[in-house]
Structures are given as C-alpha cells and as structure tokens.
Amino acid sequence: MIPQDFVDQLLSRVDIVDVVDRYVPLKKAGQNYLACCPFHKEKSPSFTVSPSKQFYHCFGCGAHGSAIGFVMEYQGLGFVDAVRLLAEGIGMQVPQEKVANPEASRKARERQMSLEEAMQLAAGYYKQQLKSAPNAIAYLKGRGVTGEVAARFGLGYAPGDWQNLQAVFPQYQDDKLADAGLVIVNEEKGQRYDRFRDRVMFPIRNQRGAIIGFGGRVMGKGEPKYLNSPETPLFEKGRELYGLYEARQSIREKNRVLVVEGYMDVVALSQYGIAYAVATLGTATTGDHVRKLLRHADQVYYCFDGDNAGRKAAWRALENSLPQLQDGKSLNFLFLPSEHDPDSYVREFGAEAFEKLLEEQSLPLSAYFTRELTGRVDMNTPEGRADLIRQASPLLAQIAAPALGFIIRKRLAELAGIDVDEFDMLTTGKPRPERKGKREYRLPEESHRQIHTPIIRKQIKWLLMNPAWAGDVRLPDSVPLSDELACFAMLAESVQEHDQPPNTAQLLEGLRGTPYEGMIDSILQQAMQDQDEFADPGEDDRTQFQDGNEKLMKMLREAQLERLKLKDRQEGLTPEEKALFRELLKELLGASN
Numbered sequence: 001m002i003p004q005d006f007v008d009q010l011l012s013r014v015d016i017v018d019v020v021d022r023y024v025p026l027k028k029a030g031q032n033y034l035a036c037c038p039f040h041k042e043k044s045p046s047f048t049v050s051p052s053k054q055f056y057h058c059f060g061c062g063a064h065g066s067a068i069g070f071v072m073e074y075q076g077l078g079f080v081d082a083v084r085l086l087a088e089g090i091g092m093q094v095p096q097e098k099v100a101n102p103e104a105s106r107k108a109r110e111r112q113m114s115l116e117e118a119m120q121l122a123a124g125y126y127k128q129q130l131k132s133a134p135n136a137i138a139y140l141k142g143r144g145v146t147g148e149v150a151a152r153f154g155l156g157y158a159p160g161d162w163q164n165l166q167a168v169f170p171q172y173q174d175d176k177l178a179d180a181g182l183v184i185v186n187e188e189k190g191q192r193y194d195r196f197r198d199r200v201m202f203p204i205r206n207q208r209g210a211i212i213g214f215g216g217r218v219m220g221k222g223e224p225k226y227l228n229s230p231e232t233p234l235f236e237k238g239r240e241l242y243g244l245y246e247a248r249q250s251i252r253e254k255n256r257v258l259v260v261e262g263y264m265d266v267v268a269l270s271q272y273g274i275a276y277a278v279a280t281l282g283t284a285t286t287g288d289h290v291r292k293l294l295r296h297a298d299q300v301y302y303c304f305d306g307d308n309a310g311r312k313a314a315w316r317a318l319e320n321s322l323p324q325l326q327d328g329k330s331l332n333f334l335f336l337p338s339e340h341d342p343d344s345y346v347r348e349f350g351a352e353a354f355e356k357l358l359e360e361q362s363l364p365l366s367a368y369f370t371r372e373l374t375g376r377v378d379m380n381t382p383e384g385r386a387d388l389i390r391q392a393s394p395l396l397a398q399i400a401a402p403a404l405g406f407i408i409r410k411r412l413a414e415l416a417g418i419d420v421d422e423f424d425m426l427t428t429g430k431p432r433p434e435r436k437g438k439r440e441y442r443l444p445e446e447s448h449r450q451i452h453t454p455i456i457r458k459q460i461k462w463l464l465m466n467p468a469w470a471g472d473v474r475l476p477d478s479v480p481l482s483d484e485l486a487c488f489a490m491l492a493e494s495v496q497e498h499d500q501p502p503n504t505a506q507l508l509e510g511l512r513g514t515p516y517e518g519m520i521d522s523i524l525q526q527a528m529q530d531q532d533e534f535a536d537p538g539e540d541d542r543t544q545f546q547d548g549n550e551k552l553m554k555m556l557r558e559a560q561l562e563r564l565k566l567k568d569r570q571e572g573l574t575p576e577e578k579a580l581f582r583e584l585l586k587e588l589l590g591a592s593n
C-alpha cells in the first residue's frame with residue numbers, strides 16, 4: 001500500500017495538464033484544456049482537463065479521473081505502477097511499503113518485470129515451434145487462417161512433451177515460471193511440467209501490448225477446449241479481454257465492438273475482415289469488461305451460441321451490464337443459429353453475411369430484457385404479470401441510464417397492463433409527486449432513500465468539483481446515513497481532515513478502493529452533462545449548493561418526521577422519540593420562516 005499522504009503530495013506536485021499533454025496534445029480553451037478523447041472515437045473534442053481541479057472528464061464517454069487515473073487508463077498500468085511512473089517523472093521517491101523491507105518491494109517490482117519477460121520469451125518459443133508443427137499449421141489453415149493473421153495475433157504452438165519450455169528457460173526450476181502460470185508444480189511428487197502441451201497458443205496482451213497470459217486450444221477432441229493461464233500478478237481474467245489490443249484501431253474506426261466467446265472466433269473473424277472482435281477469457285462478462293468496452297465504442301454487440309449455455313451467459317452479461325449502461329450507447333445481443341459459433345459462421349457464409357446478421361438479428365438490450373422476462377412468466381394471468389413486476393424490480397433498480405431505464409419501465413408497464421406511474425410505484429415504492437394522496441402505499445425505509453437520491457447526487461457532484469465548500473455541509477444527527485447520504489457525509493468529513501482543502505483529484509484518490517468508488521463513478525457519469533459543469537464556480541453556484549443543503553436538511557427532517565408519525569400510529573413512540581419529534585417539528589417550522 002502506498003500511503004495516502006504520499007498520493008496527496010504527489011497530486012499536489014504533478015500537473016495533470018503536463019501529464020496528459022505528454023500523450024494527448026491539449027489545446028487551451030478558457031479555464032480548461034481540450035482534446036479529442038483518447039478513450040473513445042470522436043471528431044470534436046469533449047475530453048476536458050481542468051488545471052484547478054487537477055481532474056479530467058470526457059463529456060462524450062464519461063471517462064474521468066486524476067493524473068494517476070489517466071496514466072492507469074492510458075498506459076494500462078496498475079495503481080502502484082502509475083504512481084511510481086508519475087513520481088519518478090518529478091523526482092519524488094515512492095515510500096516503501098514498510099521501511100523495514102525496501103528490498104522486498106524492489107524485488108516485487110523486479111519480479112513483475114521478469115514475469116513479463118518470461119511471458120515474452122515463452123511466446124517467442126511457441127511462435128517458433130509453430131513453424132515446425134505440421135498438425136498445428138494444418139489446423140490453422142483448415143480454419144482459413146493465413147500466416148499474416150497468425151503473425152498479427154502472435155499465434156504459436158506448444159508441443160506435446162512435458163517440459164518443452166526447458167529449451168528457453170535453462171533454469172526450469174525457477175519460481176517465476178510457476179508464478180507466471182507457465183509451469184505446474186506438483187509438490188507431493190516433486191514434479192513440474194509445462195501447463196500448455198499440444199495446443200495452439202494464443203498470447204493474451206494487456207492494453208500496452210505486453211503479454212500477460214496465454215490461451216491454449218486443443219486441435220482435436222481433448223478437454224478443456226480452451227485452457228487459460230491462471231490468475232497471476234500479471235493476469236486478472238475479469239478485467240482483460242482477448243484481442244482488445246489487436247482490435248483497438250478497428251474498434252475506433254467502426255465505433256463498434258463485438259464480444260465473442262472464444263479466441264479462435266476472434267482470429268477467424270479478423271481473418272475475414274471483421275477486426276473489431278474481442279473475447280472474454282473463460283469468465284462471464286464482468287462490469288469491468290463492460291466499462292472497458294463502452295470506453296472504446298458506442299455500440300457493443302455480444303455474440304452468443306444459441307444453446308442453453310449461450311443463453312445463460314447472455315443473461316449474466318446483461319445483468320452485469322445494467323449498472324454500466326449510458327444513454328447514447330447501445331448494447332446488443334446476437335444469438336447464432338444453434339449449430340454455429342462465429343468462427344464456423346463466418347467461414348461458411350462470409351463477413352458480409354455475418355455483419356448483416358449482426359445488424360438485422362441482434363436484439364437491443366431493452367428488447368432482450370423484456371423478451372426474456374416476459375418469457376419466464378405467464379403473461380395471460382394477473383399472477384404472472386405480478387410476477388413479472390417482482391422479477392423486474394431488482395434489475396430495473398440497477399439501470400444507470402435514466403432515459404433507457406424509463407423506456408424499459410414503460411414497456412414493461414404496458415405489458416403488465418398498468419401505467420408507468422403505477423409500475424414505478426410498485427417497483428421502487430417511489431410515489432409520483434402528483435400522487436401525494438396515495439402516500440400510504442409507499443414503504444417508509446425505501447421511500448426515504450429513493451426520494452432524496454437525485455438531490456443528494458447533485459450535492460455530491462457540487463462538492464466533488466468544489467471541495468472547499470465542505471464547510472457548508474450540515475446533516476441532521478438524528479438521521480441514519482446510508483448509501484448516497486453516507487457518501488456525501490464522508491466526502492465532507494474527508495475534506496475537513498485536510499489542512500488545506502484538497503483539489504478534486506486528491507479528494508477522489510482518497511476514495512480509491514472504498515465502497516464509494518463505484519457510486520462516485522456513476523454520479524460523475526450522469527451529472528457531468530456539459531462543459532459548464534467544469535467551469536470554475538461563481539457566487540451563484542455556491543448559493544445554489546447552500547440552498548441544496550438546506551433543502552436536503554428539510555427533506556431529511558420531513559422524512560424522519562414521517563417515519564416517526566408512522567411508528568406513532570403503529571406502535572407508539574418512546575419518550576426520546578417524542579422529544580426528537582418535537583425538535584424536528586420546531587426546526588422545520590424555523591427553517592420555513
């Protein structure tokens with residue numbers, strides 16, 4: 001762990017404008033700097049860097065962060081490496097994990113390097129072996145793969161013997177071979193042997209292009225069909241996508257990315273001219289994957305086999321996509337005819353037919369969502385339609401894109417035979433403003449959270465952009481804090497812990513790895529709609545923030561009062577609660593004067 005103090009210091013000494021400008025030339029525009037976004041394809045610049053906040057935000061794709069975040073994203077580095085790179089650039093010494101053990105952390109860093117070197121060396125060896133492996137060559141040729149495409153993906157072959165890698169690693173006993181996942185050690189028998197034997201080898205690269213793992217595919221009948229490197233210090237399956245490095249240019253050009261299940265699919269599609277495909281690495285599509293995909297293109301297509309396993313995988317992908325959705329981006333699901341995978345389909349019918357299928361047969365997420373849910377219940381009975389609402393609620397609550405979320409709710413409401421207000425009330429417990437008279441329907445705990453969410457999120461955004469305003473934040477002691485409210489309180493407190501108000505970048509880096517990280521991420525994605533959000537605030541803005549706090553206080557007190565009233569009716573109040581009730585009432589009356 002790098003101490004937070006050091007991260008703070010680092011961020012006060014590096015200038016994000018210099019850092020970004022090294023990779024992406026910036027142009028001054030008013031208080032800020034602009035460029036075309038390096039994380040998505042665009043023609044007019046919406047990638048904005050604020051020197052006063054030391055923070056960047058892309059108003060096109062929503063990418064944002066500090067100088068550290070930028071280096072991580074752009075260079076594909078981990079947090080520690082990004083900090084180290086920035087610190088070295090300005091001659092700061094990164095403190096060691098424990099002063100007692102500087103040697104260990106240096107070794108850990110060297111090991112990281114040497115793991116990458118080991119992977120590189122192994123990839124070179126496998127590539128070499130392919131040349132003298134007629135069976136593997138025949139396999140690839142049989143799939144239409146030319147030498148050129150094999151070279152682009154660095155394909156290789158692991159021979160069938162048990163210790164092939166000894167040829168390039170004379171120190172076959174070296175721990176790093178096991179750490180890199182190249183060798184399997186059987187402690188009991190004291191044996192070690194190559195993980196990959198008699199397989200076509202697909203090197204997996206990270207965003208920098210460094211090889212971090214391998215996928216090996218059997219050529220005949222054997223199991224498993226695909227064998228992956230295990231998780232190693234270099235390789236985290238839930239974050240990486242096979243082929244992303246190779247496909248980047250084409251993804252940008254087409255503004256489209258296709259997600260398939262196997263490496264061979266990626267290579268075959270590329271061979272036939274569809275160069276924007278990537279594959280997950282034997283895991284379900286994760287939220288991290290989706291975020292990464294949406295950074296690269298506005299249109300994401302998931303392609304699944306039409307069988308049962310494919311359908312399950314598709315639904316998992318949908319579930320993990322919901323919290324990542326953004327209006328203006330589209331996610332689509334294509335199910336291939338059950339006898340096909342993308343590899344076989346494109347070989348049989350060609351690229352044009354495949355793209356036609358993609359464009360005409362894919363279901364947008366909204367349609368797939370509705371079709372799947374209505375298919376699970378009997379829509380002809382009230383019980384079935386009620387069950388639809390029950391099953392849809394938790395999923396709908398996760399949809400991050402407001403407009404798309406509304407459209408889906410509206411469609412489901414239609415299908416259930418009620419109007420969308422009623423539907424919302426049933427699924428979120430949130431009464432529409434004009435329906436105040438029906439308040440008794442709502443669930444007290446839930447309503448408290450739901451009602452205030454938009455205003456709290458707005459206050460959080462203001463505070464993030466202007467940490468110096470933390471002194472304005474007051475929250476009633478009597479209200480339990482959870483979710484966004486807890487986040488808001490925590491931000492204000494964390495500013496107060498600093499001697500000087502931190503800038504946006506410092507404030508945000510303090511949240512890295514905390515449960516609030518994802519919440520803040522989504523708040524910024526939604527709240528930052530145009531460049532004005534980024535301009536230095538005027539007096540009016542400050543007043544708005546203060547008004548917002550007042551409003552929030554008032555709503556919280558009201559909600560608290562409602563709860564107490566309800567409890568009074570149902571089971572009665574304790575003397576403390578009665579006192580609190582009077583206190584709240586007094587404050588509310590005082591505040592409205």
Ligand SMILES: [Zn+2]
Pocket residue numbers: 037038039040047058059060061062063
């Ligand atoms: Zn962008």
